[in-house]
Amino acid sequence: MEIEKIIQDKNLKLTSARKEILEIFLNSQKPLAYEDIKDKITMDKATFYRNISKFEDKAIVHSFESNDKKRYYEIQSTPHAHFICNNCNTIECLQDVINFEIKNHIVQDILIKGICEVCFLKRV
Amino acid sequence: MEIEKIIQDKNLKLTSARKEILEIFLNSQKPLAYEDIKDKITMDKATFYRNISKFEDKAIVHSFESNDKKRYYEIQSTPHAHFICNNCNTIECLQDVINFEIKNHIVQDILIKGICEVCFLKRV
DNA sequence: TTTTTAAATGCATCTAAGTCGCATTTAAGA
DNA sequence: TCTTAAATGCGACTTAGATGCATTTAAAAA
Numbered sequence: 001m002e003i004e005k006i007i008q009d010k011n012l013k014l015t016s017a018r019k020e021i022l023e024i025f026l027n028s029q030k031p032l033a034y035e036d037i038k039d040k041i042t043m044d045k046a047t048f049y050r051n052i053s054k055f056e057d058k059a060i061v062h063s064f065e066s067n068d069k070k071r072y073y074e075i076q077s078t079p080h081a082h083f084i085c086n087n088c089n090t091i092e093c094l095q096d097v098i099n100f101e102i103k104n105h106i107v108q109d110i111l112i113k114g115i116c117e118v119c120f121l122k123r124v
Numbered sequence: 125m126e127i128e129k130i131i132q133d134k135n136l137k138l139t140s141a142r143k144e145i146l147e148i149f150l151n152s153q154k155p156l157a158y159e160d161i162k163d164k165i166t167m168d169k170a171t172f173y174r175n176i177s178k179f180e181d182k183a184i185v186h187s188f189e190s191n192d193k194k195r196y197y198e199i200q201s202t203p204h205a206h207f208i209c210n211n212c213n214t215i216e217c218l219q220d221v222i223n224f225e226i227k228n229h230i231v232q233d234i235l236i237k238g239i240c241e242v243c244f245l246k247r248v
Numbered sequence: 249t250t251t252t253t254a255a256a257t258g259c260a261t262c263t264a265a266g267t268c269g270c271a272t273t274t275a276a277g278a
Numbered sequence: 279t280c281t282t283a284a285a286t287g288c289g290a291c292t293t294a295g296a297t298g299c300a301t302t303t304a305a306a307a308a
Contacts, residue, residue, distance in 0.1 A: 013303085013304055013305075014305090015303080033294090034294075034295080035294085045294090045295080046295090046296075046297080049294090049295060049296075069293080069294065070294065070295095071294085071295085
């Protein structure tokens with residue numbers, strides 16, 4: 001099965017905590033923080049953080065900090081930028097590829113912050 | 125004097141804490157977090173946070189959260205993007221203007237994250 | 249299948265940036 | 279100089295995430 005293969009291909013032990021986490025992230029269309037999923041998982045938060053961190057080391061998951069002092073995680077797929085609303089903190093994936101180079105730097109992430117459509121239309 | 129004028133033009137009381145804060149930020153070439161300046165100021169951290177927050181309301185200062193769960197502040201001047209190193213957390217101002225529009229969104233900030241020149245050359 | 253053991257887990261505790269309530273102090277207008 | 283709303287300092291609080299340690303478990307060896 002897909003999830004089990006991902007874990008074992010990286011030489012990680014196949015535990016139920018890891019399967020639970022991957023299941024959720026593989027089925028999500030947007031980055032999620034611990035708080036977003038804590039009610040859907042049965043493991044302790046320390047276990048979540050240790051595992052998601054290991055997934056990141058193994059390049060299964062990619063993460064970034066948002067506006068709300070929380071770290072958001074998503075399955076590492078095609079690189080894309082994120083839009084973060086400074087008003088409601090919603091995160092959108094921007095699928096149009098932005099090519100951006102800086103000499104002697106490696107660009108890993110592009111975060112655009114501002115006011116999202118919902119808040120914009122409410123004129124906040 | 126410059127600093128006093130900035131404060132009074134926004135109808136803020138001219139206090140020594142406010143002068144201290146502005147003095148530091150006007151002389152800095154890059155965004156600073158509380159931790160970066162705490163040894164240079166004499167006020168309590170609550171006072172710092174309350175004032176910087178007021179400066180932000182009054183559009184004297186602009187801020188964003190970085191990688192390290194800290195909020196960075198800078199004097200609001202020409203809009204520019206920032207490069208944040210995922211390895212050493214250093215922040216650079218990118219002066220080349222990046223024009224970026226998203227329909228029905230307001231873009232307020234552009235953060236590029238990755239590996240900075242120093243870390244890149246060290247091959248971290 | 250059973251044994252072995254390094255890795256994973258749960259629990260409790262800790263850390264650190266930032267916030268808040270409240271008593272005291274101060275800027276600035278009357 | 280007096281008055282008062284706003285600003286300050288202090289201590290306590292909040293919250294995402296990290297850590298130490300005893301217990302459990304996956305998976306390789308016997």
